[in-house]
Every structure is written in C-alpha cells, then in structure tokens.
Amino acid sequence: MEKALNVLVIGGNRYVGKRLLARLLDDGHRVTVLNRGSSPPPAGVEHLRADRNDEGALAGALGSRLFDVVVDQVCYTPRQAAIARRVFSGRTRRYVMTSTVEVYEYEDSPALVREEAVDPATVTVDLELPWDEPAFLEAHYGEGKRQAEAVFAAGGAALPYTAVRVAHVLGGDDDFTGRLAHYAERIRTGEPIAVPAVNRPATYVYVEEIARFLAWAAGEDFTGPVNAASSGALSTEELCAAVAVHVPGGRAGFRPVEVGEVSPFSFRRSYGMDNGRAARLGFTFGEARQWLPRAVAETLGEGG
Template sequence: MVMEKALEVLVIGGNRYVGKRLLARLLADGHHVTVLNRGSSPPPAGVEHVVADRDDERSLTGALGSRVFDVVVDQVCYTPRQAALARRVFSGRTRRYVMTSTVEVYEYEDSPALVREEAVDPATVTVDLRLPWDDPAFLEANYGEGKRQAEAVLAADGPALSYTAVRVAHVLGGNDDFTGRLAHYAERMRTGEPIAVPVVNRPATYVHVEEIARFLAWAAGEDFTGPVNAASHGTLTTEELCEAVAAHVPGGRAVFRSVEVGEVSPFSFRRSYGMDNARAARLGFTFTDARQWLPRAVAETLGKGD
C-alpha cells in the first residue's frame, strides 16, 4: 500500500551522490525531510539539519530530542553494531526503517542465475558484535559481511523496527561519481595499458544513480518489509562497459589481459553479481533496462569528448 500523505523522513548520511538525489526526490514528492550527519556539509535548501555522530548513542539521542519520523532511510549503516544502535534509538521513534544494503551480501552465492532475496535470509545470519568493526581496514575487507550482519540485527526477534534492506546493485552514472571506476578504463585506453580481467569474467547487474534514488524514495512510502533487490534489468559485462567508455576516448580501444590470481580492474568479477529484481516488480516498482541508460551514464561520468 502506498502512503499518499506527506511523510516525516529522516535520512542518515546522504549529502553526496545517491543521497543528494534521494533528498531532492523526497522534497519533490512533498515530504518533510531531515538529514542527520556530523555537520561536515550543510543539506540543500528545504531540508532540516540535525548534527550528530550516528555511532555515538548519547550524541544521537540528544540531537534527536523528541523528534519522531514516519520513515528513516539509513544510507550509512555498515556494521551490526551500527544496526544494533539504530534498533535501540529508533524503535518507537519511527514506523519504518529503510537500510541501504548491497549486492555484496551475496558474495558467497556464486550462480549463473540471477540471485533472489531468499538466497541470503537475514534471520539465519550469525551476528558477532565482538569483531573489530571499528577498524577501517577490517571493515573494508569484510564489507559484505558487515552488511549481512547489519541486516540480521534488524531482522532479529523481539521488539524491533519495521525494516527493509535495499540490496543495491553496482551504481553508475552522474557527473559526481567519485569512485573513479569508469575513469580507470578511460585512462587505460588513453595510455594503451591493458585492462586486467579474470580468466573467467562474470557479468553483473547495475543500476543508474537516478534510478536507485527513485527506488529509495519509493520504498520510503511503501510498507513492505525484509530484503529487496534493486537492480536495472539485464546484466552487463566488462566488455560492454569498455565499449561504452571507448566512445569518449579518441581512438579508444580496450586491450584485455587475463589474470588467474591477483588484482583485476573495477567491474571485473570472478563470480556472478547478478540480482533478480522480480520482488521489486511484484511490489510495484518498474526498473529500466541497463543497456538503455548505459551510454548516458558513461557520458555523464566521463564528460562528452573525454
């Protein structure tokens, strides 16, 4: 059921890339929006600002005061500790909690078929709060596991939030893509250096930055729970990405080098990262086809004539 009234929405994080587009969509939909961050950058006009450290429970509860929300969209929940803190702080303070998760939760589900949500059931995931989740190196090396355990905390029995975990595919597009992944391909083509790929290079699903912002804004107004995959239709290969990049590099041509072990280029995968988006479709969201928006996404990121 879609809520038609204006919502009180809190977005945790979200001042760049996907987040800033999410804020713009929520405002355009007529919702009252508050953003919570550490104060490193102000939110756009029309958005209320709460400054707090989301990892400090006292700071968070003090800054929120008596505020209550219809929906909380958490863009920066990476660990089970953060999820546990969110359960304590937001239970009774919001009717719905939307966590942005990731395709990386499926890192052990290597299958040529598009993976469905039930492949990773948060209720069956073991949570270990003793692991060094505050260590940036550990967290980076265990990104998928951190998201899996965060989902598991939200799905645990007992007094809890009504939550959904949006498992986001690899995001492309926008002139503010800070990852440099497509630029990596462009630079290799300019210099003639080979692009390292696995011997068996698997395809993946992707989503345009505007589309995932649209999905998150839509999900905020829905009432479904549990995990949901968010990916455009169709998989893309490294070769297809490079073909789109080559159009923006004078004389651009991709030269690939297969490696059995060691580091490979961005968006080159030894395992499949394809997600089935059928649940989102049944719930009422219509995704676009990745091949239709790919040329535009590359043009946005690299800039015409690069």
C-alpha cells in the same frame, strides 16, 4: 499527491543521497538529515548533527522527534545497526536500510540471485569483531552489511525494516569512485585492462534510478530484503565499449589473469541480482543497456 511523510535520512549528502533528498523534497515530504556536519543539506532540509556511532549523542540530537520513515544510507556494521535499533524503536513506523549486492558474496551462480539466498534471520551476528578498524571493515564490507541486516531483522514488530540490496551504481557527473575513469585512462593510453581469466557479468543500477527507488520505498510498507538492480547483466567488455566511445581512437584491450588484482567491475564470480520482488511490489526497473550510454557520458564529463 500521496500523503506527505516526515522522513529522516541518515548520511547521504552526496551522490545517491543528494538525489534522494531532492526527490523527497520534490514529492512534498518533510525531510531531515542527520550526519556529523561535514556538509550542509540543501535548502528546505532540517539538519541534525551527531555521530551515529555515539548512542547518547544520536538520541540527544533527535530529542523528542518522531518520523514516519528513516532511510539509513550509512549503516555498515552490526554495531551501528544495534544502536539504530535501540534508538529508533518507537520513533518511526518504518526503517529503510541501504544494503548492497555484496551480501551475496558467497553465492556464486550463473542464475540471477533472489533475496531468499541470504535470509538475515539465519545470519550469525558478532558484535565483538573489530568493526571500528577501517581496514577490517573494508575487507569485510559484505559481512558487515549482512550482519547489520540481521540485527534489524531481529527487531521484529518494534522496528519494521527493509534492506535495499543495491547493485553497482553507475552514472552522474559526481561519481567519486573513479571506476569508469580507470577504464577511460587505460583505453586512452593503450594499457591492457586486467580481468579474471573467467570474467563474470554483473547487474548495475543507474544513480537516478536507485534514488527514485529509495524515495518510492520510503512510502511503501513492505519489509525484509529487496534487490535493487536494473534489468540485464553487463559484462566488462560492454562497459569498456561504452567508455571507448568517448576516447578518440580508443580501443579496449584485455589481459586475463589467473590470480592477483583485476580492474574494477570485473569479477571472478557472478554478481547478478533478480529484481522480481521489486516488480511484484510495484516498482519496475529499467534496462541497463538503455541508460548505460547516458551514464558513461555523464561520468566522463560529457553529460550535457
């Protein structure tokens, strides 16, 4: 076994996070979770309680603790990143921030996008925007992540970091998003599924696979952004076909719309990420079409 690490996970008690904790424990690492105390971590994990937005409370909860690596599952804004950078500089040799494919929201190309398309060092940070307002944050999710990455990038050698840009996650019987269930309900009732008139494919990642990648990344030493996506972009039609298998007599129908709201996982722009950097670093993602049937079955309650 590789050297056991002292790992702090910020947030992450559900969905991807709980799988990450299980993998870290299985790999023999010492694991601590820090959150506001909304839910306890699994056995064997130390639990620290603090609001990460309160710098004094965060530093107080940590005390004199040092970590080999911090995995931050819930950093959404540059303000949060700035607090983390101040608090954790000198406390850890590595900081892994869970970022998102949404940082590429302005990159509209049929080609799979590479990490260099968004260089955090060139992103303007504005700490005065209303990041504490939920509606603003929801509407500027990609921008918040982009600026958070930029804050960590500006930290230099004092806090080596990587930003894991996660594709849309599928799978598990605890998927709280309801997006595949939306498709299942439309197929069951015969209601048409609203999609853009030109509907673009996207890359996805299986929930177990992204947990495995994050656990692996925690033990590595590379820095900078890295895309985390399974190979093979999927269309809305492919997702719906996989869902329809679990709806007796079901058949997906689509309603193209020029403007207005469309169904989840249907996109007016391409959301495809190139996973070549991850492969060069030593991690090979699987093929999305291979795990898709299993992921859909789990989410729709037929995983057993």
